[in-house]
Amino acid sequence: MEETKISTIMPKTPGKRNTPTRSQVWQYITCDIDAKVARCNICNKTMKYTGGTTNLRYHLTASHQMQEFEVSGPSARVYKEGGEWKTGRRVRTIKSGPTFRVGGSPSSKSSSRGHNVAMPSTSASGTIAKITCGPERSKFIHSHVVMLLAQSLLPVSMVEDEGFIRFIQEMEPGYPMLGKKVAQSMLMGKYEEAQEKLKICLNKDAKNFGLVYEIWTGHDKNNYLTVTIHYLTHQWNRESWVLGTDRVSTKPSTTEINMCIRNLISQYQLSLESITAVVNRQGILKVTQINKVGEALLCDSMSCATEKLEHCVSMALLLPSVKVVVEGAAKMINYFLHNEDPNEKLNKAKAESKLNIELQDYNKSSWLGIADMLQKVLALQDEIESVKAQDEKNQLMYLHDWEGVAQLVHSLQILKAALTVLGDQKSGSVACVLPVVHSMLQHCEGREDDGSMLSEFLTVIAKEVREKWDLNAIMPSSVTMLSALLDPRFKQLKFIADDDKLDVIDALKQLVVANHATANHDSEDSATNSVSPFLCLFGEDEFNSKPETTDAEVTTYLSYPPLSRDMCPLDWWRMNQGKFPELSKIARCYLAVPAVVQSWSDIITGSSKMDMKRALLDVDTAGPLIFLNKNWSILS
Known part of the structure; x- marks a missing residue:
């Protein structure tokens, strides 16, 4: 600490004016020498820069009450309370406060333009200059500390942590650290x-x-x-x-x-x-x-649909035949990652094949992690087999059941795709639940039971899916059923029998009629009274004409061709809500309900970062x- 108090004033030389090689103002001012412009980092005000710092010091003194930057000398201007600048000698006094480091001047050859270089500052007498952070700057930093606590979900007690205090003081010397009570008070104000x-x-x-x-x-x-x-x-x-x-x-x-x-x-x-x-x-x-x-x-x-699907897949992964394949792959990966010679040979083989795939550790807590691990192993099958041919000694550490891995990867990728559809932030909603469940059952039950590892795996998943979603108990008027009908991608309801479709359509018609009867149409009536001059002259064209009744509105909606499965239903309703005024209101209600609760990052890792932070x-x-x-x- 004592070394930082060495004066940077150069020895006096006869006939030459001696000044410090660094100015304190560059901690608060950013300079562009080419444009001859300086900008205040506190208030963003732009000022001229001609090589000196006098006008910059005037600004810090007058606008931000930093009296330590007052200009001394016979030509110094002193700012009075009345707003008038006066010329006269002013003796600068060193304020008490914590020491700080300042940035290099624009003329310094050892620093880049606009970048700060840590240097101890000194006064004319050779003592360390001490300043305090101005009130506006302190308020600015206070608000950003509170924002950091909220956006990163950190405990308020962090402001009293020694490491955090040192970090802030290093970044902003002289800043009066925010106390826990003040931080909590500001937080409640924002709340x-x-x-x-x-x-x-x-x-x-x-x-x-x-x-x-x-x-x-x-x-x-x-x-x-x-x-x-x-x-x-x-x-x-x-x-x-x-x-x-x-x-x-x-x-x-x-x-x-x-x-x-x-x-x-x-x-x-x-x-x-x-x-x-x-x-x-x-x-x-x-x-x-x-x-x-x-x-x-x-x-x-x-x-939550994610929670249900995770349970279904986890139960299937517990099968002994499946565990043999998964653990065999995990052992082989561990062998490559922790043995230098095989790892080097594998990297060489990947380089020759121009593959940029890295083996992934075994993550038991996430079935998605297991799926990715097996997929990467399968992608490197040829390279692994080439290394195996060169290393007969440790042959037991290699995977033998490549066919089982390939079958398991295929099924897990389909389940992963189902999860992706359910969790899509834009188009995913509860409307996707029944179509996704139907697609999973088709994959799991669409093959003969030959007693193989894959058959056992798919049989367990199908059984768990039917049990978790209780498909037989879903009513035609339920949110999952009606939302699927209101999604233009799935409105054909291919996942249920034709006789059941009629019940769902009747339930939607009754809902539209009930919603129309209870809605307050005062504002809509006033809007419909004012007819566009174009419609008054030409009339409504056949394509954009609105159905005359609510029953006809549902029928017209169902007559439209279904939307492509990879398109967003919200975009379709945004374009067509004028044609279906009553139906669009109900669609806005039902398509808003999410199918999953967790974020995608939590789903992938198998653990919730939010839970750990909370x-x-x-x-x-x-x-x-x-x-x-x-x-x-x-x-x-």
Whole structure:
């Protein structure tokens, strides 16, 4: 620490003016020498730069109250409170405060333009110059520290962590570190501001919506319930916001969960009748309990499709014949990764084949990780076999059942594709559930049972899928069935019998009639009274004409050709909502309900980063931090 207090003032030379080789202003000013322009990093004001720093020091003194930058000398201008600049000698006094390092001047040969170089600053007397961060700059950094806590979901106590304090002081010398109480107060201010903005946003766009609720455990071993709202805007864009987090008991009852959800709904002045369905990560809840939550809220209730599919595949991977193949591949990968000579030979073989594929470690916690591991092994089959031919000594460490690996990889890739469709952020919704389940069953049950490893694997998956989704109990008026009919990709309902299709279509017609009867058409009537001059003169063309009745509206919709499976249904409804005014309202309700709860990164890794971060949060600030983490964009 003592070494940093060495003065940078050069020895006095007769007849030559001696000045420091670094100026303190470059910590707050960025300079472009070619353009002869300097910009303040605090307020972004642009100033002239002609080689000196006097005008820059005037700016820091007057605009940001940094008195340590006052210019001394007979020609110095001193800023008075009345706003007038006066010329006169001013003796500069060194302020007390922490020491800091400043950037190099633009004329320094050892530094790049606009980049800071750490150097100790000194006063004219050779002592270390000490400054404090200006109030505007401090406020700016305060807000960004709070933003860091929210967006990275970090505990508020981090602001008192020694390592974090050192980091901030190194980046911003002289900054008065934000205390935990102040940070918590600022966080609560942002939380209340975001709540008010979210209330306005939801009352404007969230006419109908789906809810997702999760129960997770904090570091205090207590359970918490977080509720997220999902809806489609009038422009058919997906939106999701966290409504809030409440503490619940160790084994929460249906009544307790129901009351928490109702309280959050009423807090934002939303109606229970607007809930289309609720989706849950099952966790500690039983299936019967999940269904009762939906019944209490007068809507459909379902579990996360990802969670169900993960259970189905995990059960199949536990088969002894399948475990032999998977563990055999894992042992071979471990052999290559931890033995230098075989690894070098494999890398050489990959280079000759121009393959850029790396073997992946065995991840037991994620079936997607197992699928990727086997796929990469299969892609390197020829290269591995070429190394095996050169290494007969360790032949037992190589994989023998390549055919079994190929069959398993094919089936796992189909299941992975099903998961991708369900979890697609734009086009994925509860409308995809029944078509995806039907496709999986077709793959699993569409082959003869020959007693092979693959037959056992697919049989278990088919059995678990039918049990988890309970297909026989799905009603024609359920959200999963009607949403599939309202998705132009799946409206032909190929996954059910023709007689059952008629029941689903009748259920949709009844829903359209009921929705039309209860809707308030005052605003729509006033809009329809004003007819476009073009329509008044030419009339509506046959292609764009609206059906005269709600029943005809459904019939016309079904007569349109289905949308390509890889297209987005929301784009189709955005273009055609004018032709189906009543039907589009219902489609906006049903297609908003998500099929999965977890993020794609959590699905791939088999563990939730959100759960791990939430478990570290302080009890008092967990709710506001989770709220701001998801909803920070609403503040802008």
